[in-house]
Amino acid sequence: MDFIKQAFKVKHEFWRYLIGSLIIAIFALIGQVPFTIAAIMKHVAEGGSVYAVDEQRLMTILEPNLNLFLLLLSFAFGFLGLIIVVKYLHKQTMLSVTTARLKVDWKRVMFAFLFWGLISSGMIIIDYFASPENYVWNFELERFLILLVIAILLIPIQTSLEEYIFRGYLMQGFGLLAKNRWFPLLMTSVIFGGMHVFNPEVAKLGYGVMVYYIGTGLFLGILTLMDEGMELALGFHAANNLFGALLLTSDWTVLQTHSVLKDVAEPGAGFGDIIIPVFVVFPILLFIFAKVYKWTNWKDKLFGKIEEPVENDYTILD
Known part of the structure; x- marks a missing residue:
């Protein structure tokens, strides 16, 4: 059974995915309460009015490590909501939202994590030596070690929640709805x-x-559909955010951290920032993953129809 079609085994009416998404969002919002309270308290302590709050300022008003911890905390709450929704609303296992394999392939997760972690870190280092004027040294050992603990513990939860929602839960829900x-x-x-x-x-x-x-x-999404599971996407996304948070920050990104380097160049979304990653780097990565894992039948896996299997075709996953 393939990754999307195995959701036929569970309670899969589309209204459940709408309700489930709402429940997950509510849990994530509850997880944002500590950050909101702490940020508003700091805002008021610095002379600001509780009735006139700049949301952009609130995102960076706290000390960076505390800010990161409280921001990522909401994802932990959201992940709890996801588990509850999958188990009780859909009567489904987390395994079947993760992969079509009989168990999670952690070798795939680690391969994608290390592979992209090395490449993305290498690109940052190369750019640092090529354009040193665009960076300042931001490393402070004590603060960095605190960042390291927070990042290792919580960033994989943040990236995994996003993958489970979009490449797992909703991928299956929309797939069964559209039948393609x-x-x-x-x-x-x-x-x-x-x-x-x-x-x-x-x-x-x-x-x-x-x-x-x-x-x-x-x-x-292509990684997930071609590989019949989210393992590669989980590893890639975790590496992208974790190594990025540890190595590089700037004053205009959503996560400002006590990273090793700080980007002080004037930002711009030009050719190199958008076109190259999306239309050059990602296709090359897909080609590499396809060779490593011997993907075939691209047309059917990305554009094929989804038909509900007969009962005796179901495979027990756990």
């Missing part, structure tokens, strides 16, 4: 990109950067 594969791939990518529209990067770089976010969603 291209619609869930497109819809989850657009929604994933849309979730980033309020990031400060969009305000600074313009809406053109949405091509990058949606393109990243498409890339991760």
